[in-house]
Amino acid sequence: MLEKTTRINFLFDFYQELLTPKQRSYMEMYYLEDYSLGEISEGSNVSRQAVYDNIRRTETMLEAYEEKLQLYDRFKRRNHLLELMEQALEKEDKNKLKEIMISLKELD
Known part of the structure; x- marks a missing residue:
């Protein structure tokens, strides 16, 4: 899990400008500030599932950017x-x- 977190953090550093403000916000809170899904959902007034889905889709996008651009x-x-x-x-x-x-x- 630590390996995945490290990789996602690096990918986020490289590609965050390609994300929407909401995607950036969720990723920062979840990966950089170590907020739980529940904490993010409370602060954003959305369901925990919506936060989870957004983070997973964003991770997939980051991996797709890396596959194409190979910056990391x-x-x-x-x-x-x-x-x-x-x-x-x-x-x-x-x-x-x-x-x-x-x-x-x-x-x-």
Whole structure:
């Protein structure tokens, strides 16, 4: 569950501007502020089920955006390459640095 929450938080960071204000609000309350479905529904004057359905649909939308745009995947790959670059710099491994630079250029 923690893995899913982390992924959704990252996807939300990348794609929140593509969501409606209501979708953003529900996702912020549920994932970032850790509100329960009941707390969100009380504050929004809608049923708990309506909040749940909206959050699930929004999660599906975020996954669809990621499938098409791959911003989060590229972010993860860049971070991994930066970690490898740090290790190569510490070891002064010029060949490894060249490989990493090629990989970074291929990401774009």
